[in-house]
Each structure stands twice: as C-alpha cells, then as structure tokens.
Amino acid sequence: MVEGKIVRVSGPLVVAEGMLGTKMYDVVNVSEKKLMGEIIELKNDLASIQVYEDTEGVGPGEPVYGTGAPLSVELGPGLIESIFDGTQRPLNIIKEMAGDYIMRGISIPGLSRKRKWKFKPTVKKGDTVVSGDIIGTVKETTLVTVKITVPPGINGKIIAIKEGEFTVEETVATIKDGKEEKGIKLSQVWPVRIPRPFAKKLSPLEALVTGQRVLDTFFPIGKGGTACVPGPFGSGKTVIQHQLAKWADAEIIVYIGCGERGNEMTDVLLEFPELKDPGSGEPLMKRTVLIANTSNMPVAAREASVYTGITIAEYFRDMGMSVALMADSTSRWAEAMREISGRLEEMPGEEGYPAYLGARIASFYERAGRVKCLGSDDREGMLSVIGAVSPPGGDLSDPVVQATLRVVKVFWSLEDKLAAMRHFPAISWLNSYSLYADSLENYFKDTVESDFVKNQRTAMMLLQNEAELQEIVRLVGVDALSENDQLTLEVSRSIREDFLHQNAFHDVDTYTSLKKQYTLLKVILYFYERAKQSLDEGIPISMIKSLKVRDRIARAKYIPENEIAKIEEIMKDTNEELASISREKIKSEV
Amino acid sequence: MFKDYLTITDISGPLLIVDQVNDIKFGELVEIFLPNGNKRRGQVLEVNRNTALIQVLEGTSGIDVDKSKVRFLGREIELSVSMDMLGRVFGGLGAPIDGGPSIIPDERVDISGAPINPTARNYPNEFIQTGISTIDGLNPLVRGQKLPLFSGSGLPHNRFAAQIARQSKVLGKEEDFAVVFGAMGITFEEAQFFIDDFKRTGAIERAVLFLNLANDPAIERIATPRVVFTAAEYLAFKMDMHVLVILTDMTNYCEALREVSAARKEIPGRRGYPGYLYTDLSTIYERAGRIKGKKGSITLIPILSMPEDDKTHPIPDLTGYITEGQIILSRPLHKKKVSPPVDVLPSLSRLKDKGIGKGKTREDHADLLNQLYAAYAKGKEAQELAVILGEASLSEIDKVYFGFAETFEREYVSQDEYENRSIEETLDLGWKLLSVFPKEEMKRVREEYIEKYFKKFKKETTESITNSKLQ
Numbered sequence A: 001m002v003e004g005k006i007v008r009v010s011g012p013l014v015v016a017e018g019m020l021g022t023k024m025y026d027v028v029n030v031s032e033k034k035l036m037g038e039i040i041e042l043k044n045d046l047a048s049i050q051v052y053e054d055t056e057g058v059g060p061g062e063p064v065y066g067t068g069a070p071l072s073v074e075l076g077p078g079l080i081e082s083i084f085d086g087t088q089r090p091l092n093i094i095k096e097m098a099g100d101y102i103m104r105g106i107s108i109p110g111l112s113r114k115r116k117w118k119f120k121p122t123v124k125k126g127d128t129v130v131s132g133d134i135i136g137t138v139k140e141t142t143l144v145t146v147k148i149t150v151p152p153g154i155n156g157k158i159i160a161i162k163e164g165e166f167t168v169e170e171t172v173a174t175i176k177d178g179k180e181e182k183g184i185k186l187s188q189v190w191p192v193r194i195p196r197p198f199a200k201k202l203s204p205l206e207a208l209v210t211g212q213r214v215l216d217t218f219f220p221i222g223k224g225g226t227a228c229v230p231g232p233f234g235s236g237k238t239v240i241q242h243q244l245a246k247w248a249d250a251e252i253i254v255y256i257g258c259g260e261r262g263n264e265m266t267d268v269l270l271e272f273p274e275l276k277d278p279g280s281g282e283p284l285m286k287r288t289v290l291i292a293n294t295s296n297m298p299v300a301a302r303e304a305s306v307y308t309g310i311t312i313a314e315y316f317r318d319m320g321m322s323v324a325l326m327a328d329s330t331s332r333w334a335e336a337m338r339e340i341s342g343r344l345e346e347m348p349g350e351e352g353y354p355a356y357l358g359a360r361i362a363s364f365y366e367r368a369g370r371v372k373c374l375g376s377d378d379r380e381g382m383l384s385v386i387g388a389v390s391p392p393g394g395d396l397s398d399p400v401v402q403a404t405l406r407v408v409k410v411f412w413s414l415e416d417k418l419a420a421m422r423h424f425p426a427i428s429w430l431n432s433y434s435l436y437a438d439s440l441e442n443y444f445k446d447t448v449e450s451d452f453v454k455n456q457r458t459a460m461m462l463l464q465n466e467a468e469l470q471e472i473v474r475l476v477g478v479d480a481l482s483e484n485d486q487l488t489l490e491v492s493r494s495i496r497e498d499f500l501h502q503n504a505f506h507d508v509d510t511y512t513s514l515k516k517q518y519t520l521l522k523v524i525l526y527f528y529e530r531a532k533q534s535l536d537e538g539i540p541i542s543m544i545k546s547l548k549v550r551d552r553i554a555r556a557k558y559i560p561e562n563e564i565a566k567i568e569e570i571m572k573d574t575n576e577e578l579a580s581i582s583r584e585k586i587k588s589e590v
Numbered sequence B: 001m002f003k004d005y006l007t008i009t010d011i012s013g014p015l016l017i018v019d020q021v022n023d024i025k026f027g028e029l030v031e032i033f034l035p036n037g038n039k040r041r042g043q044v045l046e047v048n049r050n051t052a053l054i055q056v057l058e059g060t061s062g063i064d065v066d067k068s069k070v071r072f073l074g075r076e077i078e079l080s081v082s083m084d085m086l087g088r089v090f091g092g093l094g095a096p097i098d099g100g101p102s103i104i105p106d107e108r109v110d111i112s113g114a115p116i117n118p119t120a121r122n123y124p125n126e127f128i129q130t131g132i133s134t135i136d137g138l139n140p141l142v143r144g145q146k147l148p149l150f151s152g153s154g155l156p157h158n159r160f161a162a163q164i165a166r167q168s169k170v171l172g173k174e175e176d177f178a179v180v181f182g183a184m185g186i187t188f189e190e191a192q193f194f195i196d197d198f199k200r201t202g203a204i205e206r207a208v209l210f211l212n213l214a215n216d217p218a219i220e221r222i223a224t225p226r227v228v229f230t231a232a233e234y235l236a237f238k239m240d241m242h243v244l245v246i247l248t249d250m251t252n253y254c255e256a257l258r259e260v261s262a263a264r265k266e267i268p269g270r271r272g273y274p275g276y277l278y279t280d281l282s283t284i285y286e287r288a289g290r291i292k293g294k295k296g297s298i299t300l301i302p303i304l305s306m307p308e309d310d311k312t313h314p315i316p317d318l319t320g321y322i323t324e325g326q327i328i329l330s331r332p333l334h335k336k337k338v339s340p341p342v343d344v345l346p347s348l349s350r351l352k353d354k355g356i357g358k359g360k361t362r363e364d365h366a367d368l369l370n371q372l373y374a375a376y377a378k379g380k381e382a383q384e385l386a387v388i389l390g391e392a393s394l395s396e397i398d399k400v401y402f403g404f405a406e407t408f409e410r411e412y413v414s415q416d417e418y419e420n421r422s423i424e425e426t427l428d429l430g431w432k433l434l435s436v437f438p439k440e441e442m443k444r445v446r447e448e449y450i451e452k453y454f455k456k457f458k459k460e461t462t463e464s465i466t467n468s469k470l471q
C-alpha cells in the first residue's frame, strides 16, 4: 500500500506527498490517528485529501496510508433501524465505544459482523442466474424482507447454496461464472459515488401518497420522482421532511440529516419507534434508515453523507421496492463542497460555490427514478428523492435553489409570510408546481374518484381568483366587491384554512388519506356551488357567511379516517340550511 | 522542550507567518513573546511544509519581525475548569480579571469541544417558566433549547435577557442551576448592567462571567464562546447543573471571524462573511442540549443585533438556521412603548410542542397559542387595511380583530421588567383577551376546550361588562 507524508494541513483539507499509485476518490488514513479521508485532487505525487474527521493536532511530516479502495458502503441486512454518520459508521456503536461525544479515529464497519441472519434460498443448485437475480431472502424486520441478489457483473450457474443462519460476511451461495467460482454473501460493497446499475429507466406513474393535503391534492410527487422544498429558516422544511418520512407510502425510508440540528435526529430516533405505520400498524422505525451528519460534525463527512444515503436507497430499489429518500438540507451539502473547493483554491463560480455545483446536484437527483431492475424477473423499483434547500435569507435566486430547480420536477415553495401567519404547511399555493400533475391524473381518477382532478382545478382557480380580488380589496375594501366575488373570497378562505392548513402535531390532522382529502374538498366546493345558487335567488352574502354549517366544514378535517361518512353528511346539511333560508325568504316575500 | 522560533516573516492584520518551523500541528496554541516582555496568544490556522499561519488572538500591535519570539506549545487552547469558577469574572480567554486567584483546575479541557453524538442526546422537553407571557404563552422555552434574541441597536435586549435569567425556573423543581455569561465586544456599561443585576438578585453566586469588552482584542472574541461552552459543559455534564448560557453580542463574534477570513484573502460569502460561517456557528450553538443519563443541561440564549434590523442579514439568518426558533424584538413596537417589544408573529419556539400541554403546562396551551397567533395576525392585517381605507370601512368582525390586536399588545405583550407571571396567569390572560370574539372564530381550538375555557372566560367578561353597565 502507498504511504505518503503530510505537507500541509488547512482545516478539513490535508495535502500529502509521495502519493503516486493512489487514485482519485481513494480512501486514505491520515496520520497515526487513522483519520479517514478521501483523495479529491492529484498533482504529480501530491494528493489533496478531504478528511472526514477533525484535523486538530495533525501536522506535516505525519504519514498517510492509502487503502486502494474508493469510499464505499456495505449493503446487506442490518441497515434498517440503524443510524449512521456520513461515512456509514453506526453512531450507536460509536457511542458504546467512545461515550457521549464523537471521538476521532474510530473505525467500525457499517454492518454488524456478529449478528446472524436467517437466509432462505429462492433458487436451487443448478439454476442459471444473471446479475440482479434474487437468490434468497432475509426477513430483517417485520416490515422489510431483504432480497439477496446476484451482484452486478456476475452471471452463471449456482453450484452451491445453503439455507441457515449467517453473518453478512459468510458465503451463502457459489456461482460458476465462466471459469471462475464466485461466492455470494449476504452483503455487498458498493462505491458511493457511482450509481448502482439498473436495466431501464421508466417514468413515474403512481403518486407517492404523503397524507399531506396540499402536497397530494395540489402538488403531487410521483413514485420515483424528485421534489425540492426551499424556504427560509423556520418555514417548515424539516417538519415536511419528517411528515414524509412518517407517512409517505414507501416501503423504505432513507432520511439524511445533512448538516442540520442534532436534536432533530434525536427527535426522529425517539419518535419513530413509537409511531405506527398506517398500513401495517408496525413501528415506523422498522422501515427507516437514518444518516446523521449534523452541522457540528466534520464538514467533509457531510459532503459524503448524501452519497452514502442514496447508495443505500438504490440498494433497496434494486430489490424491487419503493424507496423514498429525504435530504435535509442539500444546501449544507453544497456548502461543504464550497468549503473544500475554497481550500483547494479552485476558481469559484457564483457565490463562491464551485463551478461544478450544478453538475453535482443534477447527477444526485438523477439517481432517483422508477426503474426496471437488473435480473430476469422484470421487477420494478422506485426511488423518490425529496431535498430541502436552505437559501440565505430565503432568497430563491440562490445558486443551490436555481441548480436544483433545473432538475427536479416538483417545487414546494415555502413562504416566510405564511409561516409568520402560522399557516402550516407554509407552502405557497400560487408559486409551487408539480410537473407530475398531468401524468398522475389517471392515477387519481382510478384510485380515488373520477372528479378528483376536476375539483382540484376548481379549487386552484378559486385561490388564484382570490389573490386578484385581494389586490382590489386592499385598494377599495370588501364592500366594493360584487356578492359573487365576496363569496369567492369566503370560499377560498375556507380552502386555505379548512383544507390547505394542516397541523403536523395534531393526532388526526397529521395524516389525511386521499379519500378523505377528496371528501373534504368536495364538501367545500359543494358549499360554493350551493351558495352561488342562493345568491342568485337573492339571499344576501351576509346570511351565507354566517351559516352554522360553516363551522362544521372548518372542523371536518379533525374527523377521523374511519368516520368519513360524517364529512359527507355536511353536504346534506348545507343543502338543508340554505333551503330553509330560501323558504323563509319566500314566505316573508309572500 | 517547547519549540521557540525567531522566524516571523509576515505580520498582516491579525495574522502572522512563521517560517522554518518543524513538527507543527494544525490548531496548536502558540505564545508570542514581544521585545517589551509582553506575551500574546494565538493559534495555528494552517501549516504548509515549514511555514505556519497563526491567528493572534490578543492583537498584533507591537509584534515585530526580528525580535518577537514564537513558541509552539504542542497542545490546543485549554481552559481550567472547576466549581470555583462560580461567582468569578474572567477575560475572554478564561484568565481571571476580578482580582481573585487563578482557578485550581479540576480538569484542563480543550475549548474547541467535540460534537455530541446524536444518539446520546436527550430531547429537550421540560418547560422553563420565564414569567414572560410572550415566551411562556407563545414561544415556550424548554431545557436544552437554543433560542436566540434577534435585536437591534438601542433595543432593550439586555434588560429582556436579564429578566429571563432572573425569573427562569422549572415548575415544581428545586435543582442546581447556573448562568454562564459570555460577552463579546459589548461595552463596559452593558457588561456592568448584567453584573449589577446578577449581584442584586444574588445570582452572581451561581454565575460565571467571561468578558471580552469592546476595547479588548477583537480576535480574542473567536475563542470566547468556546471558552464559555467549555465551562458550561463542565457544570452541566460533570456537575449535574442546569446551565443557562447567555452570549452577547454574536454579531461582534462574526465580525471578528470576518476579519480573519479577509486577512487570509478567502473568497468571501454574502456581505464579506466567510462561506463557513454556518458551520462555524453551529460548532458553538450545537454544544447546547441534553445528554441521556446526565442530570444537567445547557440552555442557550445568544443575543445578536441585526444590522439595519434586517432578519435576512447573514448573522441572524445563519443563526436562525441553527437555533431552535428565535425571539425577535421590534423597533416599531419599542417606539409604541410596548415593552418588552417582542415581535410576536415572526418569533417562534420550535421545541414548544414537546414542552407544553397536559402534565407540563396545561392541556389547552397548544390550541390557545395557535388561536392567539391567528387572531393577532388577523388583527394586524385589519390594522393595515384600516391605515389605507380607514377604520370605518372594516367589516364588523374585522373591527373586533382590530381592537384585539391593540389590547393584545398593551396587556399581553407589554409587561413590567419585574412582573413575573405564572403560566396559569399567562394562559388565563390569553383566554380573557380572546373572549371578545364570537365562538365561531375559535377555529384553532378543540370543541372541549371551547366548552371548558373559552366559554368560562366569555361568561366572566360578559358579566363584568353588564355589571359595569348596570352601575
């Protein structure tokens, strides 16, 4: 192995000489403290190394040891319910070894070497298999069965396979590939910066149902799609990401806390084991993998954390699962790139970010998708990626936001003004968009109701009208508006407050099924249609405004999922209330 | 045993370059001996082969190229900690400045600290009663939280912070607490205000003060918050105390950091601040919190003055991205004589949800809080409308909101510096103010709490109104 010598230390960047024989992106161990680092630039025999741990106390003259391998993750049973740092070191094990604070130079494999897993073969000796074929399964948690597949690049005949309990390092099957015999283990190793291969990319066709009304009804993301959530501090990015991690109908959740708060990860760690998956009733933690490289942890490992996360996500996608990955926040990842780039004295692009910022962001999101997996069974896997972006001052002209918007298909725009009014989720209904809305139309028609999309459009039109009318009101007051316009204002207010507004911390309100979302909106729009009729009959808007049923519409969102019929009843009562007013009116005229 | 060098080649701003050095480590502490016998401390910022770049913490004035001697100490900057720190006043690097003896260390600790393992953290969820309605009622603070005060020059943030320090307590518990106070570049008068206040209330016995004042070396400020947290961590996690850390003024800290960055000719980020400001601040702020299995905690209130009262300025902006909410003081309210001038709408405590409710404060707290916010936001809107169109043009209900916003500012937000409201008083006051509305407006409140609280206060208020009419 190559052994070099440090000549320069500047924060997370170390330069070493005598490094001929190493390759770009090779992992190295820096100094006798064995700090983990990665080569990011080579000039003759000089290597620039980004170090994943604090470099305090390291200086010129100390050794650097090459490992000959790129930064990789271990993929196999044991990932679920884990919490890793940016380079896949299990944080709970670090705690056992080093105590409450993260100490340096600790090297631990990502997957437990001791734990045994029950392996059930699904092929037998003599079968011919190709890359990606499933050869057996391991039931890892009550929610996740890991499929053991033939690693990419191996094809041939199974010459041995055994059932039983194995560690991730033991060989469970042997494949004769041409002349070579290759052992298959429960785990495989994959370099994080290289996307895992698949057979073919396909377009998303199903919605990733999140239970968040404004997202599902107005700005849906497809399974295998990409979305971004930019917003100033305190506008609700993390709450949305947590909500998705909790309620999105994916089989696996990979949550990356990238350069954010320690307490937010603790929150997930404490809360997820308690929360139940709406489908199976099992704890949500049993489908979750956490990556935590908080803001105060070394900045280079933060840069690596998004790659570690997405490689793990791809691994599950390749089993034919639906995976959703959340990264909070991609801005911190970009800032880590900027810091390293600055130390390398590269020529900066916008705002000091490296010129390759856009390319890196694009290739990260491009790893999302609905794909036909490798293997002969034609299974499909889906990886949806949702990234939070934290632009300075909430300014959307920020280079990270702009580079992200160029690649993602869904834009959930968080607004400071809405957050200050405590309208949560503070997603702007006027600025956000989903480019999946059209392709998912049939999905909503088929799985919910044929007029789901029609109602959604009507509601959106009302909201747009409201914005225009409010301009007028600001100049001349409400009374100057026609009664019809005043009704528009009332109804759009109801859409905002009774439908879009959703309290993440309310037991019932935190999740709304598509069926309930549909019903809630239908009730509001029914009120609108019916009130319009009444206006035509000459009933004054003031009476419509003070209808008793409106209070029930406002509270309908708190009605539990199993009582949706009660929401439907509101329409009947709306009708009756308005009808009785009409009768009164006719009577008094007679 | 130490390595002494007479090889300074460049001095520029706060930086020194020393040549022909050997075996120097990144981050190492250095001492610079001036020809006049003075000593300055510094830290290695970068080593490149035989050249070391040093940031001088205590100012470069008087350092020369040929006679000044640089000594590398082979260790990082450390602080001596022990329980004797309580009641003492130190400089920005931790040396006593109150005339008392130096601390006999229980331990010597590297001030840069290490990141808390996220799996070792315990979630902050114990409500701290500050006795201030805008905090307790609307932006509840919990133990282990980091909640900054965003203020502006001339606003009463010091008085407000002193009131918090004076009144804070956890309900129903008598526990060891301490205040660790760090001053960065504030004036003597401001520092004296805190010292006097701590003395008057007796809090000084349980306080540790680290002062880097306006006329102290600016670069020293980079070390001060780290020194503060080193002391706080010792008290909280070794000595089981509940520690409140107050840091003021973070703006001066950031400016010192900018000065070093500019001297290093780094590519500047927004407004000249270095691109790593976020990461740097987080290595300070994130030292607050709770740790599983430890009795103590560190709660952090950093104070910063927003240049031009602009919340999007990099210092408040990046602080807000790291802390768990923010309390914002407003100049217009201050002019209106609302005191403390807490700008309720953009203020936020993100950990409130875990610290309030049944068994912690009261079951109705969350709903009430949401309702008060919504009502005040609407009242503010009505006020804006009234400015353009005149009050008369408001609808009936908007007029009620208009009036509510006024009383809310006068009775709920305003509060005397020495008025210590219990959480019940704060909550009841909220209901009392809301009772001007018809029940239909209570959209954020659960039906059961409308029955239990809203109606009760509604009745009381209506009765008192009818009574006063009768008289």
Ligand SMILES: Nc1ncnc2c1ncn2[C@@H]1O[C@H](COP(=O)(O)OP(=O)(O)OP(=O)(O)O)[C@@H](O)[C@H]1O
Pocket (backbone or CB within 6 Å): A231, A232, A233, A234, A235, A236, A237, A238, A239, A240, A260, A390, A424, A425, A426, A502, A503, A504, A505, B320, B321, B322, B348, B349, B350, B351
């Ligand atoms: N859907 C919601 N329901 C109720 N409260 C919410 C909701 N979304 C956000 N909030 C409130 O807003 C606060 C801030 O949200 P969050 O922490 O997600 O902000 P953020 O955008 O991630 O900020 P930062 O960039 O600083 O991390 C939360 O603590 C919560 O009080």
Ligand SMILES: [Mg+2]
Pocket (backbone or CB within 6 Å): A237, A238, A239, A260, A328
């Ligand atoms: Mg966040």
